[in-house]
Amino acid sequence: MVSALLVAVFGLLGAFVKVPYVALGxxxxxxxxxxxxxxxxxxxxxxxxxxxxxxxxxxxxxxxxxxxxxxxxxSLFGALGLWGSGRYALAPEEEFYPPDRTxxxxxxxxxxxxxxxxxxxxxxxxxxxGYPTFVSVGQVVADGPSDGVLEPGDRILSVHGTETVDDRQVQNSLTETAPGDEVRVVVSRDGEERTETVTLGANEGRSHGFLGIVPVTEPEVDFxxxxxxxxxxxxxxxxxxxxxxxxxxxxxxxxxxxxxxxxxxxxxxxxxxxxxxxxxxxxxxxxxxxxxxxxxxxxxxxxxxxxxxxxxxxxxxxxxxxxxxxxxxxxxxxxxxxxx
Structure with a gap:
């Protein structure tokens, strides 16, 4: 009876208790x-x-x-079944769904x-x-240096004196700057060219200034x-x-x-x-x-x-x-x- 009870308990646990793993396949x-x-x-x-x-x-x-x-x-049995099939691998759930994010x-x-x-x-x-390209502001980091200055959709013409047709040029134009520096950003908004001044911020892992936008390279096409x-x-x-x-x-x-x-x-x-x-x-x-x-x-x-x-x-x-x-x-x- 004790053995049967233990088997039953183990079966219930294996069938219904969730394990902190995901199956990849x-x-x-x-x-x-x-x-x-x-x-x-x-x-x-x-x-x-x-x-x-x-x-x-x-x-x-x-x-x-x-x-x-x-x-x-x-479940425990579900995880073991997928792993045993040879088509799936198990990985800790926190690698895909960190505890600090839903x-x-x-x-x-x-x-x-x-x-x-x-x-x-x-x-x-x-x-x-062979199509030409331009750079626009894809996203503006909330509460970042460009928040309230630049807007998503702005077409970026130059940054810190460097003309831009590629998003990498935006990043490269800031390599010689430092947090606190002021840079001029020339944009086109609603067909009007305007020059904005942004005080660069700091970003972890970077020694140069942080503009606080996500630049996007877009093709110049009519389709x-x-x-x-x-x-x-x-x-x-x-x-x-x-x-x-x-x-x-x-x-x-x-x-x-x-x-x-x-x-x-x-x-x-x-x-x-x-x-x-x-x-x-x-x-x-x-x-x-x-x-x-x-x-x-x-x-x-x-x-x-x-x-x-x-x-x-x-x-x-x-x-x-x-x-x-x-x-x-x-x-x-x-x-x-x-x-x-």
Missing amino acids: PGPTYDTLGELTLQEGSAAEEVISIGEGPEVFPPDGQLRMTTVSVTTEL QEDVENENRQAFETSQTSAESAALRHL DIDIELSEVGGPSAGLIFALAIVDKLEDGDLTGGATVAGTGEITSDGRVGPIGGIQFKMRAAREEGATVFLVPADNCVEAVPHAPDGLRLVRVETLAGAVDSLESLADGGDDAPTCG
Whole structure:
């Protein structure tokens, strides 16, 4: 009876008591060159649509962005079951949902990062295609040096005497300044040019002055690009978004009719950064029929031992490099840089 009672208690604990872990596994993938039904019963819409103006070239293959699923509220038995399946890994919950932030806070941050990745992808793609760019104020830090002086949407013409067409130039223009310095920022607001003076603040980890804005590089175009994916968070789709825009606006076919997948953050000037969960993303991609996977260079060491059979890993550092590699593979070449 005692043994039976202990087994029953353990069973109840294992089935209902939550453990402070999350399960990471392969998430859904999306063909950014294709269509997606956003709501049941509604018509399918293009994941990436280009507004009227430029010629759009229909692609033949697929460019799949990949995701990682994060399962929360795990019971002991549920966690052990997912881990034992071999498709999932367990990680401390606090790594994804820190105790000082609510789940809603984290989801909002991920959503904002996803929106920023879309903007960076558009800028990187259109710059690669030769379109001119300008810099605007994306966000103003609350109670920061520019709060009440600059406004979101201001077009930044120069900072501290340096003309700007790229958000990195905004940062570089402040490298020789110090907190407390006054700098002049020339902006265009509602079509009117104006010069504002900002007293720079201090920011942890920086010795130079802090302007207190998030500058955004935007393309100078007369058409819109819409990305219709609302249930995805984080910045790691940037590279694939940028490639899909290039593929649609440039004559030719980057995929050569194949299914290509990948991941990676991207900056507005086309640099590709590392991401997390690449082993799960590669598995999901292979299960969707991908034969090529674009891997940020800094993820290669982690990716190689987890690569599924039949999936070629192409090392990527920049958007231009990714385009060159895909064009080479589509033409039957074998010189694309690989991981390992």
